[in-house]
Amino acid sequence: MRVILITGGTGFIGSNFIKYFIRRNKDFVVINMDNLGPMSNLNNLKELERSPRYHFVNGSICNQELVNYVIKRHRPDIIINFAAETNVNKSLANPMIFSQTNILGTLTLLESARYFWGKNNFKGKRFIQLSTSQVYGSTYKEDDFFTEESPISPQNPYAASKASADLVVKSFYDSYGFPAIIARCCQNYGPFQNTEEFIPSCIINILNNRDISTKPDVLTKKEWIHVLDNCVGLIRIIFYGKTGEIYNIGSGYELSNYEIAQELLKLSGKTYDTVKPESNIRCGLNSYKLKNNLKWGVKYPIAEGLIDTIHWYKSAFLNKNI
Numbered sequence: 001m002r003v004i005l006i007t008g009g010t011g012f013i014g015s016n017f018i019k020y021f022i023r024r025n026k027d028f029v030v031i032n033m034d035n036l037g038p039m040s041n042l043n044n045l046k047e048l049e050r051s052p053r054y055h056f057v058n059g060s061i062c063n064q065e066l067v068n069y070v071i072k073r074h075r076p077d078i079i080i081n082f083a084a085e086t087n088v089n090k091s092l093a094n095p096m097i098f099s100q101t102n103i104l105g106t107l108t109l110l111e112s113a114r115y116f117w118g119k120n121n122f123k124g125k126r127f128i129q130l131s132t133s134q135v136y137g138s139t140y141k142e143d144d145f146f147t148e149e150s151p152i153s154p155q156n157p158y159a160a161s162k163a164s165a166d167l168v169v170k171s172f173y174d175s176y177g178f179p180a181i182i183a184r185c186c187q188n189y190g191p192f193q194n195t196e197e198f199i200p201s202c203i204i205n206i207l208n209n210r211d212i213s214t215k216p217d218v219l220t221k222k223e224w225i226h227v228l229d230n231c232v233g234l235i236r237i238i239f240y241g242k243t244g245e246i247y248n249i250g251s252g253y254e255l256s257n258y259e260i261a262q263e264l265l266k267l268s269g270k271t272y273d274t275v276k277p278e279s280n281i282r283c284g285l286n287s288y289k290l291k292n293n294l295k296w297g298v299k300y301p302i303a304e305g306l307i308d309t310i311h312w313y314k315s316a317f318l319n320k321n322i
């Protein structure tokens with residue numbers, strides 16, 4: 001059996017990834033290391049609790065002793081680092097914890113993997129760092145898409161911590177030949193996302209017949225991808241990506257929060273108002289490299305992805321699971 005260590009696997013993308021990955025890769029054991037922060041939910045992975053191919057470690061990626069123990073004991077062939085502080089608004093209120101987890105936590109993982117994997121010259125090993133389109137910042141130009149070569153220009157402490165982590169990961173590749181790849185994803189949506197986040201909170205309000213409000217200051221058009229499309233992209237990167245490279249994962253669907261809210265209302269058969277705030281700032285990725293070199297493509301058009309998401313939350317809501 002091969003082993004994949006997944007950090008932050010109890011959060012939104014990580015838990016979707018684990019379920020998707022474990023079903024399709026029966027020759028792998030999955031180790032999920034997560035410190036169960038407020039964005040995590042152990043129920044996301046309840047169905048795997050008894051699987052002999054799934055092990056959960058409750059702990060922080062910032063704890064070097066524990067990380068060393070996990071890597072020494074389980075000897076992962078692949079590490080994929082989802083663990084992070086992720087809420088942009090919280091990063092504005094408390095930037096320190098974002099740097100600690102997102103930069104130093106990543107460095108802790110890298111150092112441990114370098115030590116244990118280095119004994120065998122990194123043979124057969126892979127480290128995937130989850131990064132974000134937010135490291136590129138945003139643009140006013142309509143036809144400007146960020147490529148992997150675009151300069152980084154983070155505009156909030158969360159994005160800055162992720163951009164810094166990317167630089168640390170890159171430095172390990174450049175300095176030690178460490179087998180790292182960086183995946184920069186756009187905004188994910190889909191099942192199992194914390195209900196504090198924008199799309200789930202809109203859906204819950206719609207289900208409760210409450211108004212949904214989009215803050216007028218959140219005008220940037222973001223690029224939205226269904227989480228399973230993102231997971232498939234990550235799996236292509238794990239198995240076929242080139243070490244030392246960065247891959248953008250974007251869907252091409254750019255919508256402001258306002259437009260997303262209108263779409264959710266329409267798909268739920270509700271009436272909606274028509275005053276549309278101007279939104280001319282955007283952040284769109286050029287994902288040609290992943291599409292062309294690793295033969296990846298998006299399966300969920302935005303409307304289908306949102307319907308799937310509404311159905312999931314409706315069912316979880318009715319079953320009192322959220």
Ligand SMILES: NC(=O)c1ccc[n+]([C@@H]2O[C@H](COP(=O)([O-])OP(=O)(O)OC[C@H]3O[C@@H](n4cnc5c(N)ncnc54)[C@H](O)[C@@H]3O)[C@@H](O)[C@H]2O)c1
Binds near residue numbers: 008061105186189
């Ligand atoms: N959600 C998105 O739209 C999006 C977009 C681009 C990139 N990303 C990146 O993808 C990754 C996962 O995002 P998500 O939306 O699933 O986040 P999330 O907040 O839902 O999950 C993060 C998980 O990491 C865990 N965690 C936090 N600090 C930890 C620590 N010190 N040690 C161990 N575990 C820790 C949390 O408990 C949680 O389970 C993050 O690295 C994020 O920056 C997310």
